[in-house]
Amino acid sequence: MSGKRSVSWSAACGLLVVFGFATPVRAAAVPASATYLASADRDAPATLIPPPSPHEDAKDRTAPATPAKPLRRTTCPPPAEFLTVSGFTSVQVNVDENGFNIVDDAANEPSIAIDPTNPDNIIIGWRQFDTIDSDFRQAGYGVSHDRGRTWVFPGSLAPGFFGSDPVLAADADGVFYYMSIDFSECRLFRSFTAGDTWEDYVQIVAAFRDKEWFTVDRTDGIGRGNLYTIWSDTNNFTRSTDGGLTWMTPMRIPLGTSPWGTIVVDPDGVVYACDRGFNVVRSFNAQDPNQQPEFTRTATVDLGGTFPPYPGGAPNPGGLLAQPWIATDHSTGPSRGNVYLLCSVNPPGEDTCDVRFARSTDQGATWTPSIRVNDDAPGANAYQWFGALSVAPSGRLDAAWYDTRTTQDDGQSEVFYAYSTDAGDTWSPNVRVAPVFNSRIGWPRQNKIGDYIGAISDAAGMNLAYAATYNGEQDVYFVHIAPDCNGNGLHDGDDIASGRSRDADHDGVPDECAGVDCGAIDTFKVVCRNGVLKAKVRSSLPEGTLLTIDNNGDRLTMTLDADGRGKVKWKQQTGAHTVSLLGCPNLDREAQCG
Template identity: 25%
Template sequence: MTPTIRTISLLLLVLAPTALGQGFKGAAPALLDARVGSNTRAGTDPAPTPTGDRQGKAEPHLARGAGDPDLLLATYTDVLANGSRISCAVSRDGGLAWTRTALPAFTGANGRVFRPTGNCVAGVGPQGDLYVASLGRYNDTGLGLVVVSRSQDGGANWLGASLAASASARAIVDRPWLAVNDFPGTPNPGRLLVAWADLTFDANGNTTGASLTSAYSDDRGATWSTPAALTPRGSTTEANQGAQIVVLPDGSAIALYTTLTANDVTPLPNGEATINQYRIDCRRSLDGGRTFAATATTAIPTVRAALTPEIVGGGFLISHAAAARQSGDLFASCLATVNGVARVLVAHSSDQGGSWQAATVATDNPAGTAIFNHGIAPSADGRTVAVVYLQRGAGAAGANAVELRGALSLDGGATWQPSLRLSDQAGDLRATVKAQPSNLPLLGDNLGVVPGGTADQPVVAVWCDTRAGYSELQSVRFVPAATGSFDAWRRANFSRTEQADPARSAAAADPDADGVPNLAEYAHATNPRVAESGSAFAFAAGPTTVAVGERVAPGRTDQSATWETSTDGTTWNAAPFDPATTVTAPFVVAIRVTRGRPTLLRNRYALGTASVTTSEVLVVGGDERLVNLATRGQVKTGASQLIVGFVIAEGTMNVLVRGVGPGLAAFGVAGAVLDPRLSVNTGSILVANNDNWGSASLTPAIAAVAARVGAFPLGDGSRDAAVLATLPPGSYTGLIAPATAAGAGVGLAEIYRTDETAGSARLANVATRGEVSGDADTLIAGFVISGTRPRRILIRAVGPTLAQYGLTGVLSDPLLTVFRGSERLAQNDDWQAARFPEAATAAAQTAGAFALAAHSLDSALVLTLPPGAYTAQVSGVAGSAGLALVEVYDAN
C-alpha cells in the first residue's frame, strides 16, 4: 500500500489571520547569554500595508551571500486580511538592519496571472542575484505551481517569476526547495536547483503516490529543465517528503529527504494518518543536480516520530541538510522522539554522503517540552555546528509559550554545549497565523539560520514570534563560542565594519547616545543599538543608608562594577558599604550616607584597562522638589470627569488648583470644555470648590499668586475655575467636570505649590485620571522640578491595572512618552519592558503606590531628571481607547 502523507501545502490550506491579541506582550524580556545579540524586528512592512492588514508572518527562511557575507535574504509567508503573499527582508550589514519588500503577482508567457503563495525558500547567487522559490497558483484555476522569483537590485524589485513545475487535477506540488551553486570555478556556477514533492490522488482523494522531483536552470531561472524524478514514482511501498538539496564545494550536489514505509504509518478513521517513524535518506548527484544516484544512502536510520498535534505542520517530517563551505563536511538533522522527548538529531558525513556517523542528540530540552521546527548551520571548516529550534514549554503554564533556542557543537557535531535561549520574549501560539478549518497554529516547516560569513562572525537566525501581538519576523545573531565575553557580545551586536570602529563598538562608546556606554550595556544585557528608557538602578533611601541594585545579566564574569559616592560631583570614592544592613532583590548592597548632606552615587564598570560610568547619577539629600503639575485631557461627566490626585508630605503646603477650559482658546486649543467646575476633596470631605474664578471673592489674590508661580493668566470673568488652599499633609483629589454634558471638551487641571519659602513640605505625588483615545485624545501631564540637583521621578501610565479597582472601560494598552520641551527623553510601552523594570517596582513600594499587575500592558518609567519643566503624554497603542491614569511620584 502507498503510505498516506498528510500535506499542509498552502495550496490546500485556508489561512486565517489571527485576531490581534496580547501574545505575551507585556512580559519582561529574558536576560540572554553574553554570546547572544539583541533581538531585532527584521524590518517594517512595505507601504502600502495598512495596520489592519498586518496579520501575521509564518514559514521564514534565510540565505547568505557567498561573495558578500554581509548580504542576507530572509523570505516568509505574509498573511494579510484578504489572503497571503510572499515577502522578503534584505540585510546589508549581516542581520542588524533589514528592508522589506513584497513579491508581486506575475504574468507568465501564456498570459495567465500567477502569484507566489507559501512554502518559501531563499537563495543568493554568486553575482548577488536574490532568489525566492515558493509554491504559487494561477489566479484563474488555483492549480499549484513551483515558482522562482528573482531580484537583480537587492530585493527592491522582483522580475517576473519563472515556473519550475505545475500540478494537475489529481496531483499537488508541495514543499519546494531551492539551492544555488555559488562556488566560482566549479562546473555550472550559478546553477539553480529546485526540488519538491509530487503528491498524487485517485478520484476518491486517496493518496496514490508521494515522490520527489527536481529541476535545474542555468540561465538564472529564465528557463528550466524538464522535471526529473529524484525518488522513484509510483512506489507502493515507500513515500518521500521534504527534499533539501545542498551544493558541495566541488559543484556536486546532495539531496536529503524523509522516507516512510507502509509500516511507518497508522491510518486514522478520518482518512488521515499518524506517522510513527521514518528515516532520513540521501542521493548524490555528480553532475551538479542534473541526475541523482539511483540508490539512496541512509543518513539517519529509522527514528520514532516527534509529533505535536496542537499545531499544523509537517516540520517533524522535514529533515535538514547543510554543508561546510570549505571542508565539504555534510550535516543532516531531523526531529525524533528520544526517551519520550522530542529532540533534534544530527548526523555527520565527511565523504560527501557516502557514509554517515551515528547521529547525536543536539538538544537538551526537558521532558514535557516539544520542538516544532529547526534548522542547522555548520561553519566553513565543519568544526562548529549550530542548530536553532522552536521549543514549547511544559505543562499547562507553558502550553502556548514558544521560545527560540540554539545548540552549539564545537567538535563537528560529536558533542553539544548546553543550549542557549535566543529569543528574549516568548511567542504565544494563540496569536499566530491559524490554518482552516482546523484553526491550529501554523509556524511552517523551516527556520532560517546561516553560519557566520567568516570564522569570527556570528550565526544569524530568523523566526516569527508574537511580541507585537501577532506573528512578526524577528532576527538574532549569536557567536558560536564556548563561553560568553564582552568580545563575543560585541561581535553579536555590531557589524563587521562597526567592530573595526572603536567609536561604535569599544567599551566606552555609546552608539545609541542613551548615556549608557557599551560596557554598561553589556553588564545589563541591554541593546547597544537602541536607546532604552528608564533607570538602570533600583534605589531606596533610608535614614542612614541607601539600598541600590541593578540588572545582573548571566555570564559577564570578565567585567567588574564598583559603586562610588561624591559630595561635589567631581571627586569620587569607593562607596562605604554597610554590611550590617540586609537587602533583598532587586537591591544588591546598602551604602552609608549622611542625612542633610547631598550625596551623589554612580556605578563604575571595568574591563581590562577600560573603565566607564553611565550618565545616570543618583542623588540623596538634595534640595530639588516637585512643585507643580498641569494635566490636559477630556473633561466629561460621571466616571469620565478629569480627576487629579496629589499627596502632600512632611508639612503644610499652600497650593493653587485650577480647572481651565475657556482659557485654552488663547493657545489655539479647539473643543475646550465650556464651563469647568472644580472641587478639591480629601476622602469624602469637600475642602474647596469653585465655578467661574472671576466671580470668587479671592479673584485678585488668585491672579497675583498665579503670576508669581508662573501660571498663565486667566481672562477676566472667564468661566475657568480656581481655588487657593492651605493643606496639611495628606491625600487630595481635584475633580473637574463640565457644568453640563453638552459643554464637555478638552480641559487643563493644574496644581501649583505657592509657598514663598522652601520649607519641609513637598508634593510626594500627583496623578490625573481621564479618557484617552489613540493618538488623537491623549492625556498630557506637565510637571516642574525645582532645585539645583537631579531628582528621581517615577512616572506611570496605568490602564489595565485599573480594572482591579472596579473601573470599566479602561485603556487596554497605554503608551507613555516623556518630553522636555519638544525633545523626547524617554518612552515606554509595557512597564516590564523598561531598561530595568525592578526600578519601577522598588520606586512604587517606596512611594506607597499600588503595584502594577505582572505582565500587564501598563507603562512606567523611573527617570533621574535635572530641574526643569517636563511633559508626560499618555496615548493608546494601536488606537486603543479608555480611561487611564497618569502618575508622577517623587521617587527619592
C-alpha cells in the same frame, strides 16, 4: 492611489488616517496607552481548523475581493519589536513603511538569504497573509541593508497572486533567488539589486509542486551558478544551468514522492538531498550541464527516532514539527567536505520531540551514530521542534529550534541554540536566545505557525529567521546569534577551538570574558541624546578589565581605567534600544533615541 492602501499618523499621533482606493477614511483615535487585540479576546484559544489534505493547506486559492493590504491599525506609538534575551536581539521583519508593526496580518514560514559579496544585504521571505480572516497568502519579503538591524517590507513579489512555501538563496555573485508555489505553477523570482527590485518571475513548472526546496552552487567548479530543486511529486527533481532562466524536464530521483527535505551542494559540486525518511541521495554529475543528472541513494540515516507525525500535534496542530536539514562543510579545515543531517525527531520513550544529528565523512556512504543536541533531561517530555542546522565558514555547526522545556506548556515555546566546533562530536550547552511565545494564536484560518524556520551561519554566529507571536499575532523575526564576548567579531566557540582564547574551566566562555564580578559594578548608565547613545560604567574592578556592551546586537568592548570607569558610544542611533552588560543579565538598560 489605485490598488493600494497606506497609513500615516497625525503629528500628534492622535488619529490614524487610512487612505483607501480613492477617498480618505479617518479611523478612531487610539489612546497612547492602548494595545491592540488580535481577536475579540487576545488570550482566548483560537478555533481549530481541521487539517487539510493534501499537505499544502490552502483553501482560499484566489485573492480576496479587494487584494490590497488590510487596514493597518496600530497603537500610538507602534514600534516594531526589539526583544533581547541572553544578549541576542530579535528584530521584527514584517513592518510597515515607517518601521511599525502591522496589525491583523500574519507572517510565517520564513526563509533567509545573505549576499556573500556584501553581508550587509539580507533578505527574508515568508508566507504573507494580509488578513487573518483568510488563508490566502502571498510571497512576502523583507530587505535589510545593515545586517539585519533594520528592515523594510516592500510588500509581496506578486501582489494579489497566491504564493506559498518560500525558499530563498543567493549565488556566489550576490544574485538573490526567491522560489514560491501556486496551485498551478512553481515560480522563481530574481533580484540583481539586493532585493530593491525584482525581475518578473520564471515559471519552473506549470503544475502544483508542494514543499519545494532548492539550492545554488556557489563553488568555482563547472556547476557554479546551477540551481537544483526538489519537491513533492513522482518526478521530484529539476535543474537549471543558466541562473534559473530555463529548467530541465523534471525527473525522478530516489527520494520519497513527498520528501519535505532539503538539498545542498558540497565544496566539489556534488549534490546531496534528503527526505523525511532520512534517506540521502547523491549526484556527482548533476553539476555538469552536458550530462543528464544521475542520483543514487547512499544511505538511510538512523537519527534515533522517526519523522514526527503530521499533523504536528500540540505546538503546531495543523502543521509539521520538523524539516530534515542536510548541510555540507565548505571550510578549509579537516572537516571540509563532511555531510551533516539534523532533524527534530520522535524518539522512543516518553520524549515527544528531540533534535538529533549525524555526520558522514565519506560523501554520505556511512554515518555516525546520531547525537541528541538538546540537553534537557531525557524523559522531560518537552518538544524540541523545527530544528534547523547551518555551517559556518570555519566549519562550526550551529543549530536552533523551538523548545517547550522551560514552560512545561506545549503551546508555549522559546528559541534555543547550540553549536559544535568538533564536527558534531560534542555540542555546547543549550542557550535560550528568544522570549517565550504562544504558537497557537494568530492563526490565519489555519491552525499552524508554518512548517519551518531559516538559518545561515557566518563567522560570528547564526543568522536565524523565525516566526513568533510576541504581538499576539504571527510575525517574522531576525536574530543574529553571535556569542562574541570579547568583541573581536568572531564566535567565542571558534576563538576557543582555534586557540585565540583559553577556556580553562571548559564552560564555553573565553577566559578573558569569564568571571565578571557584577557586584563590583557600582553604576551602569545608558543615555541617548541627539542620536548618540552612550553607556558608562563605574565600578571597583581593576584597571584594564574588559567589558562587552551590547546595543541591540551591536557590541563594543569597554576598557576600564584606573578608577574602574569606562564608556562606549554609538552614533546615528534611532528608536528603542536595549543595552546589556554581557555577563550581568540583571543590568539591562532601556533607552529611546529620537
